[in-house]
Amino acid sequence: MLFNSLTFVLFFVTVLILYWSIVSWTLRKNLLVVASYIFYGAWNPPFAALLFSTTAMDFWLGRQIGKAKVRHAKRRWLVASVCMNLSMLGFFKYGNFLLQNFQWLLARIGVIYQPPHLDILLPVGISFYTFHSLSYTLDIYRGVLQPTKSLRDFILAVSFFPQLVAGPIVRAGDFLPQLVHPPRLKANQFLWGLALMTLGLFEKIVLADTMLSGSADRVFGYAGPLVALDSWAGVLAFAGQIFFDFAGYSICAIGAALTLGFHLKDNFRFPYAAIGFSDFWRRWHISLSTFLRDYLYIPLGGNQVRPFRAALNLVIVMFLGGLWHGAAWTFVVWGLLHGSYLVIERVFRILFENKPWAGSPLSRVIAGFATYGAVCIAWVFFRASNFTIANRMLTGMFGGHPHGDMILTTRELLQIGIVTASVIGMHWTMRDDSFETTVMRLPAWAVTAIWSVMALAIIFTQGNSNAFIYFQF
Amino acid sequence: MRSSISNFKERLRLPRLFFRRPSREEQIHGGPPLEFERPIPRAPWRGIAVVVTIVVIAATTAWEFYSRSLGYAPTLNDNEDLWTLRRRAVQPESLVVIGDSRGWYDVDLDEFEKGFGKRPIQLAGGGMCGFPVLEDLAKDENFHGTIVCSFVPRIILAPPGTPPFERGEKVVKRFHSQTPAQWASEYLAMPLEEHIAFLKQEELTLDDYLKKLPIPNRPGALVPPRSPPYFGTEDRERRSRMIEECARPDSELAKRIQQIWIPLFTPPPPPSYIPKDVFMVKIKEGIEKRFADVTAAVAKIRARGGKIVFVRFPHSGGLKELEDRTTPRDRTWDPLLKMTGAPGIYYSDFPDLAGFTCPEWSHLSAGDSVEFTRRLVPHLRAALQM
Numbered sequence: 035m036l037f038n039s040l041t042f043v044l045f046f047v048t049v050l051i052l053y054w055s056i057v058s059w060t061l062r063k064n065l066l067v068v069a070s071y072i073f074y075g076a077w078n079p080p081f082a083a084l085l086f087s088t089t090a091m092d093f094w095l096g097r098q099i100g101k102a103k104v105r106h107a108k109r110r111w112l113v114a115s116v117c118m119n120l121s122m123l124g125f126f127k128y129g130n131f132l133l134q135n136f137q138w139l140l141a142r143i144g145v146i147y148q149p150p151h152l153d154i155l156l157p158v159g160i161s162f163y164t165f166h167s168l169s170y171t172l173d174i175y176r177g178v179l180q181p182t183k184s185l186r187d188f189i190l191a192v193s194f195f196p197q198l199v200a201g202p203i204v205r206a207g208d209f210l211p212q213l214v215h216p217p218r219l220k221a222n223q224f225l226w227g228l229a230l231m232t233l234g235l236f237e238k239i240v241l242a243d244t245m246l247s248g249s250a251d252r253v254f255g256y257a258g259p260l261v262a263l264d265s266w267a268g269v270l271a272f273a274g275q276i277f278f279d280f281a282g283y284s285i286c287a288i289g290a291a292l293t294l295g296f297h298l299k300d301n302f303r304f305p306y307a308a309i310g311f312s313d314f315w316r317r318w319h320i321s322l323s324t325f326l327r328d329y330l331y332i333p334l335g336g337n338q339v340r341p342f343r344a345a346l347n348l349v350i351v352m353f354l355g356g357l358w359h360g361a362a363w364t365f366v367v368w369g370l371l372h373g374s375y376l377v378i379e380r381v382f383r384i385l386f387e388n389k390p391w392a393g394s395p396l397s398r399v400i401a402g403f404a405t406y407g408a409v410c411i412a413w414v415f416f417r418a419s420n421f422t423i424a425n426r427m428l429t430g431m432f433g434g435h436p437h438g439d440m441i442l443t444t445r446e447l448l449q450i451g452i453v454t455a456s457v458i459g460m461h462w463t464m465r466d467d468s469f470e471t472t473v474m475r476l477p478a479w480a481v482t483a484i485w486s487v488m489a490l491a492i493i494f495t496q497g498n499s500n501a502f503i504y505f506q507f
Numbered sequence: 508m509r510s511s512i513s514n515f516k517e518r519l520r521l522p523r524l525f526f527r528r529p530s531r532e533e534q535i536h537g538g539p540p541l542e543f544e545r546p547i548p549r550a551p552w553r554g555i556a557v558v559v560t561i562v563v564i565a566a567t568t569a570w571e572f573y574s575r576s577l578g579y580a581p582t583l584n585d586n587e588d589l590w591t592l593r594r595r596a597v598q599p600e601s602l603v604v605i606g607d608s609r610g611w612y613d614v615d616l617d618e619f620e621k622g623f624g625k626r627p628i629q630l631a632g633g634g635m636c637g638f639p640v641l642e643d644l645a646k647d648e649n650f651h652g653t654i655v656c657s658f659v660p661r662i663i664l665a666p667p668g669t670p671p672f673e674r675g676e677k678v679v680k681r682f683h684s685q686t687p688a689q690w691a692s693e694y695l696a697m698p699l700e701e702h703i704a705f706l707k708q709e710e711l712t713l714d715d716y717l718k719k720l721p722i723p724n725r726p727g728a729l730v731p732p733r734s735p736p737y738f739g740t741e742d743r744e745r746r747s748r749m750i751e752e753c754a755r756p757d758s759e760l761a762k763r764i765q766q767i768w769i770p771l772f773t774p775p776p777p778p779s780y781i782p783k784d785v786f787m788v789k790i791k792e793g794i795e796k797r798f799a800d801v802t803a804a805v806a807k808i809r810a811r812g813g814k815i816v817f818v819r820f821p822h823s824g825g826l827k828e829l830e831d832r833t834t835p836r837d838r839t840w841d842p843l844l845k846m847t848g849a850p851g852i853y854y855s856d857f858p859d860l861a862g863f864t865c866p867e868w869s870h871l872s873a874g875d876s877v878e879f880t881r882r883l884v885p886h887l888r889a890a891l892q893m
Contacts, residue, residue, distance in 0.1 A: 035688040040695040042688075076688035208543070225552040244714045258780035288545070297545045439779055440728040445720055474548040482555045486562040493567055495713040496706065 035076040037231075037286045038239055045073065046290065053294060059216035066190055066294070073195035074159075081157040084122075089192045091118055092167045093185050099174045100181035108175055115171035119164045127161065129154050131361035159199030161358055165325055166192045170206035172329050179207045187213045196290035200283045202301040202321035209296070217295025229485055230289030236488040237282030240495050245453050246275040249446045254417050254427070259438035265430030267442055271450045272417045273410050274457055277306065280319070300469075306409075307461035309402045310383075311375040314409060322358070326351050345380065349373035359416070364424060368415040375408055406458065574705040578752050582740035583700045584708040585632060585747075587681035588693035593628055593745050594682045601652040602627040603644065606637035607671070609820035610657025611747045612739060612870035615880040622884030623653075623893070629745040631657055632674065634734075636665045638801060639675035641815075643682070645804035651811040653891060658817045658843070658851070660834035661772055663801075666793045697743065710737045732770035736763065738867065754872035764867035768826045774833055798846050805847040816890045817844065817851040821860070821879070826868035850890035857886060 035042050049069045056062050075082040095115040102108040124132070133149040140147045170188065173179035182188050191209040192198075253260065253268025260268070284301035291298045301321050308314035315323040327336075331351045337344045349370065356369015386392050411428070418424035430438055442450075464472050473481060583589060597603060602625055604610050610631035619627040630640055637656050644650050656663075665671035681689070696706075705711045724730050738753040738760060753760045777786040805815050819840060822830060836853070844851045854860040859882045863875050871879055887893075 039688060039692045040699075041691040044691075044695060076691070077686045079687070220547075222547050222550075222552045225556045226547050228556070229552075240713065244712075244717075258778050292545060297543060299543060440725055441730075443722070443728065443730050444724050445717060445722045448722065449717065468546065470546045470548045474550065478551050478555060481550055482558045482562075485555065485559045486566075489559060489563045490566050491713060493563070494570065494705075494711075496708060 035073050037283065037290075038235055041076065045069070045076075050293060054219050062216065063186060063190055063213060066194065067186060070190065070193040070195040070198060074193065074198055077158045077199075078155070084157055085163060085193060086189070088119065088122060088164065088167055089189050090185065091115070092171055092192075093182075093188045096171050096174050096181045096188075099171060112171055112175040115168065119168045123160060123164050126154055126156055128357075128361045162201050162203055163192055163198060165203045165322075166197075166206065169203070169325065169329070173205065173207045179210075182206075182210055184213075194291070194296070196287040196294075196296075197298060200280070200287075201319070202284050202287065202298055203325050204298055204321065205325070208299065212296050219295070223295070224293050227289040227292030227294075229481075230292065231286050232289075232485060232488050232492070234282040234284070234286030234289060235492050237278040237285065240488075240491045241453060242275045242278035242282060244495050245449050246271040246278070249442055249450055250275050250417070252441055254419075254423060256439070256441055259426060259435035260430045261435060261438045261440055262431060262433050263447070264438075264440055264442050265427055265435075267447055267450045269410050269414055269417075269427065269431065270454045273306075273413050274450070274453050276413070276416070277302075277457065304461035304465045306406055306458050307402060307465035308405050308409075309398050310405055311372065311379050311408070314405055315372075315376075322355065326355055330354065341380075345377040348376045348380075352376065362419075364415045364418055364421065367421075367424075368412050371412040371415065375412075402462070570705050570711075571703060574711055578750070579704045579707065579711065579737060580740060580750070581700060581702050581704045581706070583697060583742065584706070585741055585745065586693075586708065587678050588685065588689050589697075589741075589743075589745060590630065590632065590678040591682045591685050591690075592693060592743075593630060594678070596628050597630075597644075597647075597650065597652070599649045599651055601625070601650075602655070603652060604629050604631050604655045604657070605640045605644075606631045606657030607635055607659045607662040608633040608747075609659060609822070609870060610637075610655065610818065611745070612749060613657075613820045613876045613879055614655070615877045616744055616746050618877055618880035618884060622881075622888065627655070629747075630678075632678065632745075634662065634671050634674055635678070636662050636669075636671040636675040638663060638797065638804075639672065639679045641801065641804045643679045645807040648811070650808070651813040653813065653893075654808065654815040655887065656815060656817050658819050658840060659822075660830070660839035661774075664794050664797050664834075664839065666790075666797075707737060709734065733767055734771075735767045735867075736760070738764060739870075748873035748876070749866070749870055751873075754866050754874070756866075758866060761867040764869075765824065765826070768867070768869055769829060772826060772829050772833070798843055801843065802846045805849050809849075814891050814893075815847075815849050816887055817847075817849060818883070818887075819851070819853040819855075821854050821863045821865055821871060822869055823865040824868040826865075852883070852886050852890055860886070 035045060049065070052065055053062055056065065071082050071086075074085060092115055095111050095118070098111040099108050099115075102111060137147055137149050170179070170191070174181055182191075187210060188206065190213065191204075191206045194204070194209065197204050250268055250271040253264060254272070281302040288298045288300070299321065301319060303317040303320065305314055305317035308317050331347055334347045334350065335343060336347065339347070350373075352369040352373030353366060354369070355372070356365045356367070359365045359368070391397050411431075414424050414427045414431075418427060429435060476484075602619065602623055604614050604619075604627055608631065611629065611633060614627070614629065614631075616627055616629060631637065641654065641656060644654065662671045667676075700706045709715065718733070737750075739747050739749050741747045752758060753764065755761075777783045781789070808815055817840075840851065840853060852860075854863075860879065863871055863879055866872055870876075
């Protein structure tokens, strides 16, 4: 079920009415479990069974880890949980990719092998809910979380519908405490939640789908060479599209959760105003970057090891982060590029951190735009479906096709330019603040006008229920 | 004495304390790091919500009246989900209409029902290549009914990757992968679209208004031609009818659409990145492959006892001249019928079908479509030996 669909409107209104009408907290939690499984099953009902089985297994494994007295016994149960989750992810998401690469490797040594093509349907949101569930056993193993006694609560923590299919990746440890006491209906919180949902849908339907996606699709889908302007415009359009698409989903999720009395953390904090790549990853898909940091980077030694090993750790983490996004080498290159960016940034920091000009406003702005430019170059690999397209795009962007084609209308170029300038300007304006603080500074009439314009733009744009990009991950 | 719950909560809070001291940025952005609760901006939210609701209702109502004043009427949007609903209605012996918008606008379902004794299922669509649908019906082992396939050369021979072919592919893909949520959304959308005029997916939208901005393009820019504006309505059976404003003699709307068809039906120049002779060879190979694929699909259907007839529907004026020049009958229609061995009805071969004029050069008016279908049915029955 998509947030930008009529089915969701009806579903959500029904859930809200029932949820706030019921007095019993137990019944309300049961309602949310049922609603979350309906929400998920509305894509493909059999996959709801898969979701349940993963969750139930992790619940049981979490108890075993909690009960185990000795370290190695705990580790055994944890390994079982990690293997179960990753093999599920591996089969559904990477099955064909692994087979194709195996075939390629055999061909290199002269063995011709034709593997069967597995007709595997990717369960929507599997990358997200696997991580929701995995965080539970990992935290119990680390001794920072006690196993919950309630299977129902754990099911709800994993499958809570606002964040189920496209994040944020909410850790069980952040959600389970909120199930202890029933939230009270607070009008301001409820209405702020609705305002956030409007903002999220506006970002998705109006900005991502209407203003940017068409241009990005045409540029990346064009089979011939393009001039630099069109190539850059396509990449900037995609940079904006993916931000508004994914940040829009996250804001909708946060807003929907608030209307039900739950608090989810920010997943984006004005990422296109990042100064440097470590700053970028503190602002982009925060729930994934912190997940990888806490469960992968720090256990690998983090930065408390020799500089070379720390750099390697970064590259390993970003390599896996890239692969998490999709079963294709283009995603791996995207991740490795970001890993390299982080390593280069560290080197720069060591070399230039103490220079008098390092903290000047001008150097910060230059560093900010350099970060944005490098992030856009990496987006080419994220969006391109193969390396031929990525190569053609990069060649075009750096002037390699001076006599290439021009395929975007002036109107589209203006749209991309205006939206890109606006998003970068707004991110820089708010970069050291919270979104809530910015809203609080506005007069009430301005908030009313902005909310009304966004709601009307959604209605008049209508949209066509395009799926969110991150659903495929 | 401390409760077990507070102890439980305290332990839950440990991860952040244990792993990393919260950075300054996090303290600014994320609220208190150990007891997370989203901040709610202080504002008169109740008053704001009431005013927003009033503004949205008032502006939406005004927009609806404005849309109607422009001549727009409520009608269903033609999308993959509505198509899928009709595709699901196909039975093994159904009578099915497939292909482009001429088969969509020019066929009257009531007249077909009178003539054939069963209600046809409309699966043709605007700018839709009929081949993916034909291929899908051929793969459906249960289907052994009758297919009426509209034939517009530039559309049925459209290669993969072009908009007509993608439209056909999209509907077939949706039919095989429609989720319960998409199915439910269509059922919820239909009553709204039947009563609200401004709910048009391709018009009266922000995107449509942006596209209409008079901004000149760069010289040499390869800009796709525009699509025609609103000129028809559609019901739940996907019966499409031209609106009166377009069907009127000397209709301004019809004249505007005529000028849109010309660039849409004009063959695009060869792409700059492929030598012209190589491109022409590829086009020729593509057409031959399509003929062969259509022939294979037709053979499959006929082997199961199914029937198919191709129909060239009326077209007029400058568009007819353009089509006759760029896709002549002897290089498109004739070879296809010869290869497939299927019967065909070319409207201009029959005096009773030849006298119709399309107001906007491509489709019949709603009234003419009824009369045309009435006259077409006996020819179809003869061609299909029914």
